Amino acid sequence: MSREAAQGAQRPGVDHSRSDLEDLIGYNLKRAYIIVQSDFRDALGADGMSARVFTALSLCVKYPNITQSELARMMGIERSGLVAIVDELEAREHLRRARVPGDRRVQALVPTDAGRAAYDAAIQAVRAHEDRLFSDMTSSERATLLALLKKIRGLEKQQ
Template sequence: MARTNPAPVEDESGIEWLLGYNLKRAYMIVRDDFRKQVEQSVLSPRAFSVLTLITETPRLTQSEVARRLGIERSGLVAIIDELEKRSLAKRTAVPGDRRSQALLATDEGCRLHARTMARVHDHEKVLLSALSQTEQEQFLALLRKFRAAHEEDET
């Protein structure tokens, strides 16, 4: 749970000023809180990401989902297998391309996604509460800008 007036970081060693270290520590906080708010038995963070993408953008191919989420295709297959096993998603044929499969969330998958998304919004609201509304918007905008600049480099 975030504090409204967080104490300054005590350790002023060089590691505190490294981008990777701070991103990793921030990610661990977000991931751990996600796991508390959304039990692993409901959806893992990766499964939630896949379900979100196929709920909001139906009929993407597995390759497109993997590319958009930055997940190896082999890892994605296991996530989709699990979503299918739980009747939350299904693979469908892509007209004109027998080698590709498109992904769709089932009705149950859409319902679970909506319930989980509400919990995720609540969890993020608490995590970001140490920042003002303007700082929250700036923080997310800067993260997206950083990602966009470096994801372009990867293509």
């Protein structure tokens, strides 16, 4: 007899097969997030970019000459936390910190050709990872999920 069955037997008539947790969006969001992030890591390999480095590179490619402060704000992290991310991308020679004429406080982030190529390869790998992981979900389900997640993102309180 399994432990679960043994526990259930302690309180007859009560369904122990589902926890309160299973009804919580936060709990399900966390568990789903862990699965997807784990698969992302596997897909990009041992020396691949982490999700946050990939995100930073994506935004630098999309918005060349973005400043670190702007990038941090877009990513929802502190400026201080971005330093190590930019350091890594610079060490990989995917971008460089460029001085901006007119404001010597600012560092513009400029992707290199190698950085753009690395991003193109990475985004293909990431799309392949999602296509494979979510192959049991229909396009409609994926679109619905995306829309609902964006709705949650819209609920964020502005600070």
